Amino acid sequence: MAVLLLPLAGYGLARTGAVPEGTPVVLGLLCAIIGFLLLTELCDAEPRSGTRRRT
Numbered sequence: 082m083a084v085l086l087l088p089l090a091g092y093g094l095a096r097t098g099a100v101p102e103g104t105p106v107v108l109g110l111l112c113a114i115i116g117f118l119l120l121t122e123l124c125d126a127e128p129r130s131g132t133r134r135r136t
Contacts, residue, residue: 087108087112091109
């Protein structure tokens with residue numbers, strides 16, 4: 082969720098003049114990279130079960 086909200090918040094701050102105009106672009110790129118990395122880590126993680134098989 083934060084991946085989507087950070088660029089929008091940066092855009093709002095840039096419109097008010099609180100941050101430079103290029104901030105939303107930088108935040109958007111960083112969020113896209115971080116989101117992609119997190120998504121690949123979540124998809125590649127093996128499911129771990131709390132139960133053990135009895136032999």
